[in-house]
Amino acid sequence: MQHVESVSAGFFIPIGSRFEEAAINGSAHFAEHMIFKGTTTRNALDIAIEIEGSGGAINAYTTEDQTCLETRGPAELFPHFLEIMSDMLWNSTFPFEEVEREREVIAEEIVMYQENPSDHLHDLLSLALWPDHPLGRPITGSEASILGINAESLKAFTQQCYNCEGLTLAVAGNISHEAVVALADTLLPKSSQAKLPFKQYLHTPSAGSVPFIHDRRNNEQSHLALAFHTSGRHSEERHVLRMLSLLLGETMSSRLFQELREKRGLCYHISSDFSLYEDTGTFEIHAALDSDRLRESFKAIQEVLQEVIKNGFNADELAQAKRFASGQARIGLETPQAQMSWLGDSLTSFGSIVDPDKAREIQDSVTLEQCHALAKKTFQLENLAISSIGPHREKGMQALIDDFQLA
Known part of the structure; x- marks a missing residue:
């Protein structure tokens, strides 16, 4: 897109809340929060300053079947942004004190969603649609389930999921395909694990009352x-x-x-x-x-x-x-x-x-x-x-x- 001055980049990981066991519901979302909390070479403030201080923005989100980390900013800073994103995904350290602090933050996020009728209505609807199935659980997890998530389980989750088959880097903006590929070759993992299996849903028409x-x-x-x-x-x-x-x-x-x-x-x-x-x-x-x-x-x-x-x-x-x-x-x-x-x-x-x-x-x-x-x-x-x-x-x-x- 040579007519623009910016570039947007996103890592798409084909793993979301539907891949979780009930006991650790909320792991994908918790991990998405924690990759902002520090790597082997950067702390949380370093990450924020190195992106925002150079004129960029960074964000992440989790859905039922994917996790995405994305940045956008001036096109000439793409190598800088990609290096930071790669560091966050594959070198995060999950410090114990940061995990405990973020647990409280996520608990407040859960309460916020519960107190917002339009957000909570969606969670109730998912539960009615898919009872006893991962799709029926909230992406954030529950206040009870996030208590079972710790630094060790988050490390294990990201090691298994953040380099799985289907990992995608998508880029658009004022940068050539060749330049993106060259940088990707130096920063992305060289091998990928198989994608995690998920529990399939087969709808059985309800013969009785409406859920x-x-x-x-x-x-x-x-x-x-x-x-x-x-x-x-x-x-x-x-x-x-x-x-x-x-x-x-x-x-x-x-x-x-x-x-x-x-x-x-x-x-x-x-x-x-x-x-x-x-x-x-x-x-x-x-x-x-x-x-x-x-x-x-x-x-x-x-x-x-x-x-x-x-x-x-x-x-x-x-x-x-x-x-x-x-x-x-x-x-x-x-x-x-x-x-x-x-x-x-x-x-x-x-x-x-x-x-x-x-x-x-x-x-x-x-x-x-x-x-x-x-x-x-x-x-x-x-x-x-x-x-x-x-x-x-x-x-x-x-x-x-x-x-x-x-x-």
């Missing part, structure tokens, strides 16, 4: 999430799922937004989204509602879904959704950081770089018939899980769910 978790809180607002099990990221249906989400709830012109917010004034926030993993996925609807109008809102969501199941969408809706998707995809890849993330996610998730133009072409080929067929297949009670937070009693919420119909 449901409610957290009763004395809030004025109720938070509601509905999720439907879907196929994973390698399914050809993923492109149709993207269109379905746009049509149903991602935009201001979508069905749910228009019906619940614009026409009925039932809520401020209503949206849909989807998440895809190696072997499974979800289609989700999230709403923040007036607690006094929860029953009415719940029924409105049901009516929108029933209409979609029965009649699908129209040609104008689909054409508009495609234009929106194409425009956002093009805009979304304008920056080096976005290009770097696209490369890293592509290689980590699919083993090859997904061509953005090809992806848009496939998306643009989605038909009304495919959207309708996927809606009918997905929006079934046997695929559904629900979580909620608010002042209502669990018994009252259960009664609403028992009345929920999609046929």
